Amino acid sequence: MTKSIPLVRAYLRASTEQQDADRARGALLAFADSHGQRIAGFYPENESGAKLDRPELFRLLNDSQPGDVLLCEQVDRLSRLTDADWQTLRGIIQAKGIHIVSLDLPTSHQLITGNAEDTFAGRMLGAMNGMLLDMLAAIARKDYEDRRRRASEGIAKAQKAGKYKGRAIDVELHRRIRTCLDAGLPIRKAAAVCGCAKSTVQRVQANLEQEETQAQG
Template sequence: MLTRAYLRASTKEQDASRARNDLQSFADERGLKVASWYVENESGASLARPELFRLLSDCHPGDVLLVEQVDRLSRLNAEDWAKLKAEITAKRVRVVALDLPTSYQLANSGDDFTSRMLDAINGMMLDMLAAIARKDYEDRRRRQRQGIDKAKSDGVYRGRPEDAKRNEAIIAMLKSGQSWNNIVSATGCSRSTLSRLAKRIASAQEA
């Protein structure tokens, strides 16, 4: 049985490795050896998470997927959570989360009856915590939209400030003929940003 630790943050400005010490301490206290770490900055509300699926691809039956909290694994809607959970089940991976005590009991269980009982309990708890994480995500998004709407109605909304230095570099890359895929990989910008900057270049050339 190998333990594979997964660390996630939503944006590149956040430190995805923040919880590494807590996970390492948890593993050390229970005699678990962390074989590898998988770190990424991606939204938990999306299935587009290369490191998580690389982790699952590396796993063997009985391996442990160690996370700080269930919301690091999922802020997915019900349909996408079902897909991810099916992938985890198919790989026979045991999810252990620091905020879900029964998950470690499952990973450390002995006889078949106890294992099956804890598996059922753990599955229900995972579903519940995943649903709570999704609700928290939707609530925060709703409050954010309400705040933006109010700021707009008050005439004080200015949107996210432009990263002028980064955009200058992206414009230079576009002008040099680099592919959009290479620019996205190098800068982490979205394709919508690339499209907007490409239009800006075209407008400047027409002027």
């Protein structure tokens, strides 16, 4: 039976539609090339790393076979999850036999070749890599929580001073989304066409439904 050749799949994530999820593509291509590997597929998406349910991430996992590599720029691109959700994701990845390689985790770099040997040294390095991966995931979550706390404190301070006006709506983006929805496009397709997150399309759809309800009332 011929052994399948491990494939490298790159995961790219940005939190909002205003950010470029593809920003790290060049760095990931250069990293893979420096290790004599090619990237079989890119999976960019605009979703919060604090969410476990991310369509492109799970499409990558579903496409992967045992021994394949999930390549990312930084561990926080993969996870800003709570510990419980991170353990769930880690369990799924481990059960599928997928290797996580992150540019900010040097102990993982040897895994991109797919030739990690089951030796004592290899197993020790694997254990160290897993420990550091958990540590970076915990740091990423703490950073996420600290950012939210500082943002909440800043909003509260601005509200007290009467200066907080909320986040400005991208009127042009919302107009394009409305056009897509009026044309009957499903949420996922509308998000792809408009280059935004599904959550943004869902908010616009909810506003449209509310407007229709008020008009009927």
